Amino acid sequence: MFKNRYSAVMTGTMIVLVIFALYALCIGQYSISFEDLIRALTGKQPPANVITVLFKIRLPRILVSIGAGAGLSAAGAAFQSMFANPLATPDTLGTSNGASFGAALAILLGLGTFGIQLSALLAGLLAIALVFVVSGASKKNVSILTVVLSGMVISSLFSALVSFVKFVADPNDVLPVITYWLMGSFSSINLKSLYTGLPLILIGTVILYLIRYRMNVLSLSKEESISLGVNLPLIRTVIIVSSALVTASVTAMCGVISWVGLLIPHIARMLVGNDNSRVIPCSIVCGSLFLLVIDTLARTIAISEIPVSILTSMIGAPVFIALLKKTGGDL
Amino acid sequence: MTVEAVDLSFTYGERMILNHVSFMIPDRSITTVLGPNGAGKTTLLKILLGFEKMDGGEVLYDGKNLHSIPSKQFWNSIGYVPQARQSIFPLTVEETVLTGRTGHLSMFEKPGRKDYAICEEAMHKAGISHLKNRSCATLSGGELQLVHIARALAGKPRILVLDEPETGLDFENQLMVLHLLQQLNQEDGLTILYNTHYPDHALDFSDHTILFMGEGKIVHGSGKQVLTKENMEHAFHVSVEIFTGFNRHAVIPVGKDQK
Known part of the structure; x- marks a missing residue:
């Protein structure tokens, strides 16, 4: 029926993604019937409150969770290839710690939702700019190890700054807000954050998708990849900047979302092999589905919202263990 | 040259x-x-x-x-063949040889039919066509060396x-590699x-x-x-x-x- 395993996996995942997205649009605190959903989507007139819930609250949130899952997974796969390290994640260079600091600081200063998101985005991008300055990652003849080490230094610097903000924050009202924000949630997504954050995620993801074939050469030694005709400083810069756009805007909108960028690329490799021209698209669809499912659970299984990062770990770990057992760890 | x-x-x-x-x-x-x-x-x-x-x-x-x-x-x-080393994320033999075409592709391009044909020829020359779909992680040292030579050949070097x-x-395997080099020369x-x-x-x-x-x-x-x-x-x-x-x-x- 399918040309190969890759097209089977891709088609299957995309069908499940569409079906689940429609399902996720219907369920929630205010549940919407399937007829009303179809009426709303085809432009016929459903009840007014259906329109409000659907287009102002639920659809933006679902689009962002899909975009965030896609972007984080693509960035994770790109970083794992570039650093030739299966443990690399989109956070490796400190973007999400930078964004966390920006958000924590904005919460401390009492800024509103949009202020928090903007401050987080800028601080995340500042972190990556610092990594470039410290490591010279865009220059010729820089070893990838220097880039990783610089990233770790910047990352822990911002992590310390986050701790400092938490330390000085009022433990009665401000500190819990920061702590909750850091655990990740899509609950503050609205149309405004959709318009500012989602385009950046999409730009980053599309660029990573377009250069996916070159990533195959990046996990080789420096000399090997240059000899195969890759402009190493350029491609590294493009990957780091695209991944930073994704990670900084995801973190800015939804807080820290762990596990996705690490886990999904490995699942993709188990499904379709190690060729990045398949790993990146497969990570994108699997990551979208995974985070959409997680967020739907986060907002439906309990009366109050459960932080996303708790669920990604609690669900991600067993899924990963099951896959490891099934494939015998043969990644 | x-x-x-x-x-x-x-x-x-x-x-x-x-x-x-x-x-x-x-x-x-x-x-x-x-x-x-x-x-x-x-x-x-x-x-x-x-x-x-x-x-x-x-x-x-x-x-x-x-x-x-x-x-x-x-x-x-130029085709450069470094000392054979396994990759962290091993590709199949064909995928590895195809990476030899990278320099001939633009930044956003994937290998096309022509590139596959050139790789087919390179694998044939190196005598590894039968290994095409094997993962490089399962190859012996000699086979891996031949794969890396085929990858270099895929770039059509002088x-x-x-x-x-x-x-x-x-x-x-030593004789195989030496004879291959002589033949290519x-x-x-x-x-x-x-x-x-x-x-x-x-x-x-x-x-x-x-x-x-x-x-x-x-x-x-x-x-x-x-x-x-x-x-x-x-x-x-x-x-x-x-x-x-x-x-x-x-x-x-x-x-x-x-x-």
Whole structure:
């Protein structure tokens, strides 16, 4: 029926993604019937409150969770290839710690939702700019190890700054807000954050998708990849900047979302092999589905919202263990 | 394509690796580089490929300075085969050979039908077509070496530069690699340059040899001129005997130099 395993996996995942997205649009605190959903989507007139819930609250949130899952997974796969390290994640260079600091600081200063998101985005991008300055990652003849080490230094610097903000924050009202924000949630997504954050995620993801074939050469030694005709400083810069756009805007909108960028690329490799021209698209669809499912659970299984990062770990770990057992760890 | 080194100098810390060295690698020749461990064989290859900055001198390809050739054009005429190493995320044999086309693709491009056909041919030449769908993680050292040669061939180079291509291989695989290099040289007119630890291979499978004599000096010329008993005893600090027969040479270290 399918040309190969890759097209089977891709088609299957995309069908499940569409079906689940429609399902996720219907369920929630205010549940919407399937007829009303179809009426709303085809432009016929459903009840007014259906329109409000659907287009102002639920659809933006679902689009962002899909975009965030896609972007984080693509960035994770790109970083794992570039650093030739299966443990690399989109956070490796400190973007999400930078964004966390920006958000924590904005919460401390009492800024509103949009202020928090903007401050987080800028601080995340500042972190990556610092990594470039410290490591010279865009220059010729820089070893990838220097880039990783610089990233770790910047990352822990911002992590310390986050701790400092938490330390000085009022433990009665401000500190819990920061702590909750850091655990990740899509609950503050609205149309405004959709318009500012989602385009950046999409730009980053599309660029990573377009250069996916070159990533195959990046996990080789420096000399090997240059000899195969890759402009190493350029491609590294493009990957780091695209991944930073994704990670900084995801973190800015939804807080820290762990596990996705690490886990999904490995699942993709188990499904379709190690060729990045398949790993990146497969990570994108699997990551979208995974985070959409997680967020739907986060907002439906309990009366109050459960932080996303708790669920990604609690669900991600067993899924990963099951896959490891099934494939015998043969990644 | 000729490669010419003019007045190269290179020091590694305090140690003189190349002291005003000049030589020429003739077009369509097989050239071998020999010398004791740490003499600078790999460094010399890296200098010739522009990976390592030299202290003085210049490298010319067909008379043009290495650094004046645009990077893309340069790497499309050179196939580089480093010492075989497994990748963290092993690809299949075909996928690996296809990465040899990267330099011919634009930044956003994936290999197309033409690239697949070129890879098919490269795999056929290297005699690894039957391994096409195997993961590189499951290959033996000899097979992996052939895959890396096929990957270099897929870039349609005019020069092939290899770092110790037969090190760590058994007799059969050594001969397989050496015969392949000879065949590529004779049938496709490739200029071939490689490092080796085996004087026998330099004598029987190359036209031209560069031998590191220590203190930054080299001798170069045909294998028979360069790999004499005296030169090898000087370079490797051992006494050697050279035996001939069956159209082959065998160089045997018979004892440590007493000097």
